[in-house]
Amino acid sequence: MKLLLLGSGGREHALGWKIAQSPLIEQLYIAPGNVGTQTLGQNIAIDPCDFTALKEFCCKNEVTVVVVGPEAPLVQGVYDSFKADDSTKHITVIGPSKKGAQLEGSKEFAKAFMQKYNIPTAKYKSITQNNIEEGFEFLESLKAPYVLKADGLCAGKGVLILDSLDEAKSELQEMLSGRFGQASTTVVIEEFLSGIECSVFVLTDGIDYKILPVAKDYKRIGEGDTGLNTGGMGSISPVHFADEVFMEKVRTRIVEPTVHGIQKENIDYLGFIFVGVISVDNEPMVIEYNVRMGDPETESVMLRIKSDLVELFQGIQDGTLQDKKLVEDQRHAACVVMVSGGYPEEFKNGYEITGTESTNPDTLVFHSGTKSQGETILTNGGRVLAVSSYGKTMQEALNNSYQKAKEINFKDKYFRTDLGFDLK
CATH class of the missing domain: 3.40.50.20 (Rossmann fold)
Structure with a gap:
């Protein structure tokens, strides 16, 4: 092939x-x-x-x-x-x-889909300039914090979580006035859900499906999940609270109705579904869909798939996905993302990177924001490298990745050292 x-x-x-x-x-x-x-x-x-x-x-x-x-x-x-x-x-x-991709491309489409197929999610209301007063009333009916989401794609930056009602109303006006361009001509206001999150990935041909290893990612730049949101500072798989009981709830309440809804809507869907799941009092609810693998979760999830991934793609190609086996590696995997100093705000590119070669067979270095200049590798993005490792435990996998991250050097490198703090 x-x-x-x-x-x-x-x-x-x-x-x-x-x-x-x-x-x-x-x-x-x-x-x-x-x-x-x-x-x-x-x-x-x-x-x-x-x-x-x-x-x-x-x-x-x-x-x-x-x-x-x-x-x-x-x-x-x-x-x-x-x-x-x-x-x-x-x-x-x-x-x-393109129709199926609206599950990610339009927050409004995704929420309406979840509501139609009884998939558990937060209460919401879609707001435009034409019904902004309804938006203010809906905000007043909610408890803080307040969640505002631009309807369209914003490279992960179109979600605001605000503690003040006045600030939420002001930001709603700003967003509808073009803060995120066309992406925020519609804004989805959501009830805030409190709990712990995980990333569930599904591979489907639109009829049958396989649930891939579950992961958890860390979005904030600072230790203890503080500071600005990023594209992702690391990921871990498996996730201990996503046990058999929890995942059976995810399968029956979320994955099955999602695939069923895709069929009922006559959507051509061959590929990955990402479900952002939050555990609220041990009950799974959907935060959002993506229509592809997540980053940096992929850098942990791929390590935990023992089966031939291409064989699964072949199953999608010839309609035999249901006959294929998905075997998970029982080891833990952890990905530590190394970023440029200043990211996710201003940062500089073009610094030489050394030490990327891995001598530990349990550790892999995946490139993200890099470029080559002759034999030299240079930084070329905010997220530069994703160091991923196996381990018998979560901590061993993390330690292997941290050890390699320390050996890799480039000017102003930064990585979080507390990943998994909420899973211990």
Whole structure:
């Protein structure tokens, strides 16, 4: 099989690492890829949202499967573009149709979907400039803190959690006035849910599904979950509170109704569903959907899949997913994200990185924001590297990752040293 993986981050390096292990892979291409992925296959200088160039490349190189890493091409309709073209409609795109991608691309669509199919989630109201007074009234009916979400994609920055009612009303006006551009012409106000979160990943062909290893990610920049939100500072898998009893509730109350709803809505959906789950008094509720694997959770989850991931993709391709086995590695996995000083605000690129080669077989270094200059690797983003390790326990996996993170050097490097503090 010749497979094209779209994306350039740590998620794609981890997916590529897992895909490249499969004996079913004849050739792996990554568009555009990064410094790390070039050791697994061939990087291709094509933008994942340039559908014309992607289709031409796939036809020329006899690609039969395209795996979509990031959300942007999905929301823009890469699946639909391939299916609408006679020259590429035979190619399996692992990713939902544009309609399915609204589960991530529109908070309003996702909340209405959950409500329609009785999937447990927070109370909400969708607000535009036309019904802003209803928004104020809904805020007044809620207890602090107040949650405001831009309807569209904002690269993880479109969610505000505010303690003051007056501030919430003011921010609602700001958002509707274009604070996040087109993404916040509609704002979803939500009831705040208190509990502990985990990330549940599902691989589906729209009928059958497999639940992948559960992970927990850490979004805030500072120790103890303080400071600004980031794209993710690390992840851990498994998550002890997501035990068999809890996950059976997730399966029957959330995953089954989600896949059933996808069928009822006649949505073409081949690929990953991310369900952001919060445990409220040991009862699972949905915070949000994404329509692809999360980052940095992928950098832990891929380590814990023992099965051949490409075989699962093949099951989606030929309709035999229900017959495939998903075997989990019983070891723990932990990912520590190393970032540029100043991130998630202003930071500088172009610093030399040393020490990335791993001598410990239980530790992998996935690239995210890097570039090469001759033989030298330089920083080229806020999140630079994701150091992922196995361990017999969560702490051993974390210690292995921390040890490697200490050995890697670049100017102003930073990583959190308290991951898993809320799981002990």
